[in-house]
Amino acid sequence: MKITARATLESAAKRLLSRAWIAIDRFAFTPASAAPLAVLRIGLGVVLLAQALVVAPALFDLAGDTGILQGPIREAIAEKDLPSVDWLVRAFSRLGVGEAPVLVGTGLLYVMALLALIAGLRTRTAAAITWLTHLLLSTTADRALYGVDEFANVFLFYLIWMPSGATLSLDRRLGRAPADPSPTARLALRVVQIHLCMAYLIGGVEKALDHPWWTGEAMWRALTLPEFWQFDFSWLANHPWMAKVAGWTVLLVETGYSIFIWPRLTRRAWIVATVALHLGIAVFMGLHFFGAIMVVFTVAAFGVPAEPEPSLAAGEPPIDSSWIRARRWTLRLLALLGAIALVGEVLGMINAAPGDRSTVLVEDLIAVEEPAPTSEPAAPAAPAPAAASAEPGSPPDTLPPPGLPASPPLPDSGP
């Protein structure tokens, strides 16, 4: 009797495991088109290339030994203990090579690798070099990083391992690309999708635990703080319900992302809502590249169909559906990215001042007055000094209400 019961249990467990494996196999390994991965590769590459071009004039300010934070200070207060350009500088200094060629060389290698990644030329090698050079530069200027740099690191790392060159790539044209559709394309897509769901869920839940997102105060701050100031939103104070509804909408989109992005019925609505959220961040908070990169991720991971085309009827000429699909979605995405004010950033770059590599070393300066106590911000509120209105780039027609700064502290280089 005992043996029979045990055998029945074992048999049930085996059946359960078998069913679970079939479900996992279907979810993670059903052959998929590499089109979503190609759109991710090209979209991410284009955003990072544009970012590299507009940040390049400040390279020495951000990461140079004579930058805003001089080399030893930057290294002393670094948050991450990862390889940086400083390591390369030290290594090359033994060969008599100075800092500037190493820093510029790393930057050039990064841009060249990005171009190869976008073109899909030796895609994985290009992804590896892009990831490494991005890491080196990011670590060197780690106090200057924000969301776009962190997300770029994550997804460049993934691109090393995923078959994103299997379509819409020179590798494919040259016959070097892996098979498409493939089970590994599906697995890679699942990793990207789950990672995105986790990111939105964490972001949404942490916001939901925070009172200001429910009261609308967080929206008020996001739209009126000087570093994010793009338009005059001071009128929002007289309509707090609007800030509240906007805050709730952000919470709904972010916390609901991991659920409603999966069913076909709600997927399109959630993609549109998420893209709208990030367009809002780009336009109303001026975080163009963060907005753009997040749009790329959601469109690539959930917007581009990954199902292989059904078999063609006999006699019809073969078509490369992945290539066509990836090209169509890439063009759509690039049009969308263009709309996220990348053009404005590039126009700003044209007016860029050449990189300033001069400084006076800290040891050549003497502090002649002791700084004010710094444990707490000074209590008496000082009104915005005249310097605020003297800052460059103040939008002439955007006059703030009394008390708000006459211009955002960040010069707006938009057209």
Next chain:
Amino acid sequence: MEGKVLSRRRKLALLAISGGQLGLVSMSALRVDLGAEGAIGRAAAYYSQLSGASTQYGFFSEDVGTLPRATFDVKEDDKTTTDTLETGASHEADFHIVLLVSSIFAVAEDAEVQRTVAASMAGKIFARHPTAESVVVRAQTYALPTMAEYRNGVRPAWEVFYEGTFVPREKIEAGEQGANGGKP
């Protein structure tokens, strides 16, 4: 890793690797300190940093905080002008510079380090104004009232949390030499 057909063993290996990666992502999200868990934990923490699995995603979750700004009063030719570190090269470049400037706030618990960071920033300003006699570094945070306070007439203000004056060593030494009649 490609191929139309994968063996079950290969699939299991790929699942384990993918699951491990996503597991690290979720542990970082739950703020588990892997570095405190011995050599393997430290290796996992280092790998997490390299791969970006340690990234936190709570952007703007602990309220939307303000970034400090730094202004520099430059005394030059008996005139005082105000400068900033932002170059106007591009919005994105300037945003990265603002983030870098905010490190003066991040190191606030150590006055000596904070003074050194401020001196480094002043160094850039002296390079732009080679004849400057002194530079006053003023770091400020933005005190934004709530919507209700704003309706009641409270207005935003910049609050100074650090102020320091810097003078090039050579100018002080030259001044001392002048006071000694040119004798060292």
